[in-house]
Amino acid sequence: MKKEDPTIDAVREARHRISEGVAHDPRKLVEYYRRLQERHRERLIAQPKPGSETSAEDAA
Numbered sequence: 058m059k060k061e062d063p064t065i066d067a068v069r070e071a072r073h074r075i076s077e078g079v080a081h082d083p084r085k086l087v088e089y090y091r092r093l094q095e096r097h098r099e100r101l102i103a104q105p106k107p108g109s110e111t112s113a114e115d116a117a
Contacts, residue, residue, distance in 0.1 A: 075089065
């Protein structure tokens with residue numbers, strides 16, 4: 058049996074409302090999130106480019 062978690066329930070409800078706002082259309086949902094990313098670009102964390110990762114030893 059699943060343990061109830063109000064935080065998880067709130068996140069699921071918010072996601073459902075967002076999906077409902079685009080008529081549960083996957084393409085529109087992806088476009089919604091892309092626009093959201095563009096609007097809040099300063100909050101995003103860039104991923105390191107392949108091959109540019111350093112090991113823990115290099116960082117020390």
